[in-house]
Amino acid sequence: MKKALGMIEFKTVASGITATDIMLKTADVEVVQANPVCPGKYLATIAGEISSVKAAIDAAERFNSAMLIDKFILGNPHESVQPAICGALEIQNKSAIGILETFTAASAVVAADTAAKTAMVELVEVRLAKGMCGKSYIILTGSVSSVSAAIERAKAGVEDGLLLDTSIIAGPDERLWESIL
Numbered sequence: 001m002k003k004a005l006g007m008i009e010f011k012t013v014a015s016g017i018t019a020t021d022i023m024l025k026t027a028d029v030e031v032v033q034a035n036p037v038c039p040g041k042y043l044a045t046i047a048g049e050i051s052s053v054k055a056a057i058d059a060a061e062r063f064n065s066a067m068l069i070d071k072f073i074l075g076n077p078h079e080s081v082q083p084a085i086c087g088a089l090e091i092q093n094k095s096a097i098g099i100l101e102t103f104t105a106a107s108a109v110v111a112a113d114t115a116a117k118t119a120m121v122e123l124v125e126v127r128l129a130k131g132m133c134g135k136s137y138i139i140l141t142g143s144v145s146s147v148s149a150a151i152e153r154a155k156a157g158v159e160d161g162l163l164l165d166t167s168i169i170a171g172p173d174e175r176l177w178e179s180i181l
Contacts, residue, residue: 004050005032005082006057006073007106009043009129015067016042022063023056032082037129041069043105045085050075070106070162078116081109084123084138091124091141091181097172098147100154101137101164105129108136114157115140115150124180135164139180144170 008023010016013036020034020042029048036042046056050073057073074081083089098121102108105128112126121142128136140150151166169176 003048004053004073004075005045005047005077005109006053006071007043007045007109008057008060008071009041009069009104009106010064011041011067011069013040013042015064016044019060019063019068020044023060026059027052027055029053029056033085037105038131038133041129041134043128045109047082070104072106072110074110074113077113078123080116080123081113081126084112084126085109085128087125089123089125091122093122093141094172094177095141096144096147097124097167097169097176097180098140098142098151099137099165099167099169100151100158101135101166102158103135103162103164105134105136107158107162108138111154111158112138112140115154118153119146119150121146121150144168 029046029052032045032047034044054073100111121140124139126138
């Protein structure tokens with residue numbers, strides 16, 4: 001993985017696609033994921049050196065800040081964040097479950113990074129707005145105390161007004177795990 005990860009979240013598909021083109025023309029970054037999501041928003045995630053990611057995100061924001069919903073730049077993302085976004089993680093230890101739901105995709109990714117760096121937890125999924133009417137969530141697992149610490153720290157880092165809900169399930173039923181995985 002590259003040293004930095006960044007994301008833009010725009011209100012419209014047209015603005016999002018144009019902003020993605022601007023980011024690619026501004027700096028040496030690669031697109032990790034770029035697509036429309038519910039309800040007609042557009043997300044673009046990029047990776048590269050921190051200075052390149054910052055330059056690209058700044059250019060996208062200057063392009064049309066009125067249509068920008070949210071953004072982030074992570075200088076040293078936890079190694080499980082990108083695979084969790086892409087759904088490419090195998091869960092080794094199915095224990096307690098923590099869930100954190102946000103109103104924006106960008107805030108969910110930042111929360112996932114914070115949670116993964118806070119305690120010994122595994123990211124299960126980072127769901128970004130698809131089928132969620134623009135909302136996003138993270139699911140993680142670990143011991144009850146680790147999950148609690150990770151969710152509390154991640155919750156504290158979500159900007160005011162963007163946190164929707166959290167939950168911790170100390171002893172999830174195996175059938176719940178089957179439905180999640």
